[in-house]
Amino acid sequence: MNILFDNRQGELDLSEQLEKFLGKVVSYTLEKEGINPNAEVSISFVNNTEIHHLNLTYRGVDKPTDVLSFPQYEGFDEVQQLDCLGDIVISIEKAQEQAVDYGHSFEREMAYLTVHSLYHLLGYDHDTEENTKKMREKEEEVLQALGIIRE
Numbered sequence: 001m002n003i004l005f006d007n008r009q010g011e012l013d014l015s016e017q018l019e020k021f022l023g024k025v026v027s028y029t030l031e032k033e034g035i036n037p038n039a040e041v042s043i044s045f046v047n048n049t050e051i052h053h054l055n056l057t058y059r060g061v062d063k064p065t066d067v068l069s070f071p072q073y074e075g076f077d078e079v080q081q082l083d084c085l086g087d088i089v090i091s092i093e094k095a096q097e098q099a100v101d102y103g104h105s106f107e108r109e110m111a112y113l114t115v116h117s118l119y120h121l122l123g124y125d126h127d128t129e130e131n132t133k134k135m136r137e138k139e140e141e142v143l144q145a146l147g148i149i150r151e
Contacts (some may be wrong), residue, residue, distance in 0.1 A: 002029045002040040009047040012092050018110065025111050029118050029142050036083065041121065043088045043114065051091040066094040068114040069120035088117040106151045111148045115139045 001021050007014055026041060046054075048064040055061045055068065073087040090113050099109040119135050126132035143149070 001145050003140050004042040009045050009092050011047050019125040022114050032144040040084045045092050048091050048093040065118045066091055071121045086121045108148055
């Protein structure tokens with residue numbers, strides 16, 4: 001698994017330990033889903049200003065969000081063999097806010113946002129109640145298996 005990290009924000013110093021932790025989350029999730037072990041995914045860390053701009057540009061939503069996913073394929077059959085799954089963009093500011101709001105650690109929030117975005121890269125969505133339930137179950141399975149629980 002090739003995971004490229006790109007820190008484009010200056011609000012928070014991110015540790016090498018956080019990157020290793022998120023790398024473990026990515027590797028486990030993709031292995032669990034039977035994805036090409038040589039696949040590549042990029043994770044960019046940005047601030048609210050940058051994610052707001054991206055959200056407006058690519059989704060037409062004029063506000064910051066917590067995470068965006070940019071898949072590099074058309075369908076799930078393709079994704080299992082791809083060399084590049086796509087890009088994940090996480091707002092560090094939003095992750096910090098949400099960790100406080102939800103009463104858990106920053107690391108747990110970053111893990112959740114990473115898993116959530118990975119499932120978007122794999123073609124899952126929360127566009128219906130049924131799809132939301134399926135996606136949430138998969139996310140929780142990964143977090144529980146890795147011992148990443150709400151504190």
